Amino acid sequence: MEFRVEDAIHWFTVVNDKIQENKENLTTLDQVIGDSDHGINMARGFQEVVNKLSTQEYEEVADVLNHVAMTLISKVGGASGPLFGTAFLKFSQAVKGINPVDYDSFTKGLEEALQGVKQRGKAKLGEKTMIDVWSPVVDVFQSEKGFEDNLFIEVAREAMENTKHIMATKGRAAYFKEKSIGHIDPGSASTYMIFEALAEVIKGRK
Amino acid sequence: MKKIINDPNIVVQDMLKGMVAANPATIKQLPDTTVIVRSDAPTINKVGLVSGGGSGHEPAHAGYVGKGMLDAAVAGEVFTSPTPDQVLEAIKAVDGGSGVFLVIKNYTGDVLNFEMAAELAEAEGIKVEHVIVNDDVAVEDSSFTTGRRGIAGTIFVHKIAGAKAEQGATLDEVKSVAEKVVANVRSMGMALTPCTVPAAGKPSFNLKENEMEIGIGIHGESGIERKEISTADEIASELVTKILDDGVHVRGDDVAIMINGLGATPEMELNIVNSKVNEILNEKGIHVYKTFIGEYMTALEMAGCSVTLLKLDDELKTLLNLSSEAPAFRV
Numbered sequence: 001m002e003f004r005v006e007d008a009i010h011w012f013t014v015v016n017d018k019i020q021e022n023k024e025n026l027t028t029l030d031q032v033i034g035d036s037d038h039g040i041n042m043a044r045g046f047q048e049v050v051n052k053l054s055t056q057e058y059e060e061v062a063d064v065l066n067h068v069a070m071t072l073i074s075k076v077g078g079a080s081g082p083l084f085g086t087a088f089l090k091f092s093q094a095v096k097g098i099n100p101v102d103y104d105s106f107t108k109g110l111e112e113a114l115q116g117v118k119q120r121g122k123a124k125l126g127e128k129t130m131i132d133v134w135s136p137v138v139d140v141f142q143s144e145k146g147f148e149d150n151l152f153i154e155v156a157r158e159a160m161e162n163t164k165h166i167m168a169t170k171g172r173a174a175y176f177k178e179k180s181i182g183h184i185d186p187g188s189a190s191t192y193m194i195f196e197a198l199a200e201v202i203k204g205r206k
Numbered sequence: 207m208k209k210i211i212n213d214p215n216i217v218v219q220d221m222l223k224g225m226v227a228a229n230p231a232t233i234k235q236l237p238d239t240t241v242i243v244r245s246d247a248p249t250i251n252k253v254g255l256v257s258g259g260g261s262g263h264e265p266a267h268a269g270y271v272g273k274g275m276l277d278a279a280v281a282g283e284v285f286t287s288p289t290p291d292q293v294l295e296a297i298k299a300v301d302g303g304s305g306v307f308l309v310i311k312n313y314t315g316d317v318l319n320f321e322m323a324a325e326l327a328e329a330e331g332i333k334v335e336h337v338i339v340n341d342d343v344a345v346e347d348s349s350f351t352t353g354r355r356g357i358a359g360t361i362f363v364h365k366i367a368g369a370k371a372e373q374g375a376t377l378d379e380v381k382s383v384a385e386k387v388v389a390n391v392r393s394m395g396m397a398l399t400p401c402t403v404p405a406a407g408k409p410s411f412n413l414k415e416n417e418m419e420i421g422i423g424i425h426g427e428s429g430i431e432r433k434e435i436s437t438a439d440e441i442a443s444e445l446v447t448k449i450l451d452d453g454v455h456v457r458g459d460d461v462a463i464m465i466n467g468l469g470a471t472p473e474m475e476l477n478i479v480n481s482k483v484n485e486i487l488n489e490k491g492i493h494v495y496k497t498f499i500g501e502y503m504t505a506l507e508m509a510g511c512s513v514t515l516l517k518l519d520d521e522l523k524t525l526l527n528l529s530s531e532a533p534a535f536r537v
Contacts, residue, residue, distance in 0.1 A: 027406060031410055031411070035410065035425040035426070035427065036285070036403055036410040036426075037284075037286050037403065037405075037406070040405050040406065041283070041286055074291040077260075077282050077283055077286040077288060077289050077315065078282075078286045078287050078315040079313075079314040079315040079318050080315075081290075081315075081318075082290065082319055083318065120318060121314070121318070169352075170352060171314045171352060172313065172314060172315075175345055175352070175355070175423065175427045175428050176427075177428075179428060
């Protein structure tokens with residue numbers, strides 16, 4: 001399969017459903033090792049994303065991703081807005097002019113998104129941030145041959161669960177030092193939802 | 207949750223309306239934004255000063271907008287950094303041709319959003335510089351982590367950099383004096399009770415009836431230690447000792463001090479703390495040049511306080527004493 005405009009719109013519609021459904025859960029995670037606003041901010045941002053996507057016509061996937069990015073940057077706030085915004089902005093730039101998006105280009109987009117997050121957040125793997133989910137998912141995409149394999153979701157889930165065991169050294173959770181161990185990173189939890197939604201959209205296409 | 211609000215989702219807009227209504231001669235709100243600017247912005251040929259951050263820290267930051275201090279303050283949602291587009295609007299509104307200086311508190315969100323805004327402004331041809339305030343000694347200062355948080359010491363950066371800009375200093379000169387303040391200011395706070403973000407509806411953490419947290423951040427971030435509440439003298443001593451341990455303020459220095467209430471602490475208690483802080487500084491041979499007591503950087507309705515020490519040289523003394531028309535810091 002190839003990834004089309006309607007798949008991209010479907011993807012973010014499902015992401016929004018998941019974020020709205022888990023708004024309280026995300027905020028609860030953030031209450032433990034952050035500042036209690038993650039669910040609220042993500043819910044506000046992705047609701048705006050869906051509102052915006054429903055009012056426009058799109059020529060290519062890159063345009064959808066660009067609108068997602070700009071909306072997240074201006075509506076989410078906190079650290080999540082610029083980080084998720086940068087991710088989808090880089091993704092958009094990587095697949096610009098390619099429509100529909102083939103598997104290799106999609107993988108390239110995910111890689112660029114990950115690089116963008118690392119650069120913007122000045123963070124790397126193993127610091128209890130969303131990178132801990134993005135990075136292994138990118139690895140899976142690189143090792144598979146096509147969307148049909150769809151194995152990344154298990155890896156993403158495991159990676160999210162594993163953030164429990166990491167001591168935070170970046171972001172607000174870093175203030176909790178060793179007390180941050182034992183809790184899932186909220187940004188990794190919402191990143192997981194983004195990939196969970198992607199897996200569902202791909203599965204629906206089969 | 208018991209709060210005097212209309213709707214948890216519009217507290218920031220409602221608050222800004224009230225602030226502008228109270229100070230129509232000094233400040234105005236940029237239409238369709240959460241940006242408060244000086245009513246006469248931009249000031250031609252003056253460096254524009256922009257600060258901001260999450261709401262819930264009132265009078266920070268909009269209370270510090272006025273001649274002699276900030277040119278603009280950007281309000282985010284409660285305890286949430288404002289977004290780059292809002293910061294960009296502020297930068298554009300106060301650019302008088304001499305560049306714009308951003309005062310950023312060291313939180314991941316604030317730094318990311320202000321940096322993105324600075325990049326966008328530079329793409330539009332506006333020169334932007336910034337300083338990152340990190341005065342909270344409760345957090346370990348390490349290049350491997352996010353580093354120290356910015357708390358009440360930020361007010362001194364607003365005041366002194368604001369006065370410098372008002373004198374017609376260049377962008378580099380404003381940056382250099384702001385960095386001097388950051389290098390010489392240290393703070394630490396403590397809390398007796400948590401606070402509730404309106405949209406969350408419940409307290410962000412819990413403290414037992416007889417418990418306090420030393421070293422807590424202005425959003426309720428974890429501090430150094432939770433323990434049984436002690437006397438004001440012991441609390442003051444613990445905060446000041448930790449600040450002095452950082453080695454910036456030593457015998458023979460002149461300092462400005464700020465005893466800051468976090469939102470629900472009576473001035474009586476702040477004065478009791480101040481009394482002990484003065485006694486300790488006297489013993490150490492540190493001279494108190496000027497004292498500020500009150501609510502300058504709050505955390506909604508948190509009960510508690512922070513202590514800030516700023517080491518002063520002649521330049522900082524002069525700038526600290528220059529006039530300010532900001533509603534929350536009149537000199």
